[in-house]
Amino acid sequence: MRATKATRRALAGAAIAAFLTGMLAPAAADAQGRSPPDLTGSWERHRAPPGDPTNPPPEASPPLKPALLAEWQVRRAAAQAADARGEPIATGYTHCLPDGVPSMMSGPFPFEILQGATQLNITQEAYNQTRRIYFGRPQVTLDDIELGFYGHSVGEWQGDTLVVDTIGIKDYIRFRDAPHSPDMRITERFRLVTPDVLWDEITIEDPEVLEKPWTVTFAYRRMPDYSILEYVCEDNREYADENGIGRLRVTKPE
C-alpha cells in the first residue's frame, strides 16, 4: 500500500516525537525505585576559597613514564620560556581547533548538560563542542569507530554517580599536553557533592605511556539563569608564523 503524503508526514512526526520523548524523558528509576539526580542545566568551573570541602583535590601532573615525562617537562619549560619572551608557541587554540575530551571539561567557558533516559549530552560553549554519552549500550571497540576529538562514550548510573567510559581519542587531542596511545581509556565519575556543585573525577588509563592511572577532578557550579551562547570562530586573526610562534594579524581594514 502506498502511504499518502499526509500519512507519511504523520508517521514521520510520530517517529520524531517518540525519539524526543525517549531522549528527553527523565532517567528511569533503579531497582530500588530511586531516580538519578538531574544534572540538566548550565555549569561553570567552581573555585571556592581554599579549604572549602567542595574544592576537589589539587590537579596532579601526568604520571608519564620517565622518558616521556622528561620530554613533557622540557616542552613545558620551553612553552613557559617562549611566553616569557612574548613569543608563545602556537597550539590548537591558535587555529581555533576545539579541545575535545577531556580538555573541554576544564573550562574556562561554561557547558550545558542535557540529561535523558537513553542519552546525556554535554555541550561546551567554547567552539560549540558536543559530546554524547549513551546509556544502556555496551562500549564499542576501536575497530568499530574512527578516532576523533570526543571519542565514543557510554554511561551508566551507579547509585547517584554517573560513570562514563570513553575510548577513541585522536593522537593530537591531548589533555595537558600529555601524549597518549590509541588505547587510552577515560573513566569519569560525575556526582553532586552539594545540590549545586558537581564533580567530574576523570581517570585516564593508558599503560603504554602512563606509570599508573592519572586522576584529575574538576568541580562545577550550577548557573541556574544562564543559557549557553553560540560560539563560532568567525574571524580568527591568530596564526602560527614559520617558526610556530602564535601571532596576531594586524591590518587596517580597506
Added chain:
Amino acid sequence: MSQYLRRIAAVLLLLVVPLAAWAHHSFAIFDHSRTITLKGTVLSFQWTNPHGYLELDVAEGPEGIDHFTVELTSINMLRRAGWKSSDVHDGDEVTAVIAPLLNGEHGGLLLELKVPDGRTLVPPVPAITSFKRTP
C-alpha cells in the same frame, strides 16, 4: 623602557604563566609592563569569536600611530560581563587603554574603554591586574 625593567617584567610574567599555561588564548604577545592610551574614532566594532575587535583611527596617542587594531576577549566572556554589541558604534569617539603588542605592530589588547555616554567599560581579561598601567 630599560633592559633592566624589561627583564624584571619577563621574570614576573614567568611567575604568573604556570597559572595561565593551559588557557585558551595566550596573552604573552602583549606587553605586560606598560600601557598606551589612544583617543580616536571607531572605524568598526566587530562582535565576533574567537575575539572581538575594535578598529580605531587614532587622533591622540604615541607618535606615528594613525590606526590601531584593538583585540578584545571572546564575545561570550564580554556578554557574561555585561557588554553588548551595541555598547560601541562605528564613528564613536572613544578613549582606549591598551596593552600593546610586544613586536611593535600597531595592535594590542583592550584593558579599558571610555565610550561617548561617559561609561568606562572594562573587558573581562583574565589576570587583568598582571598588566602594569603606565601613563
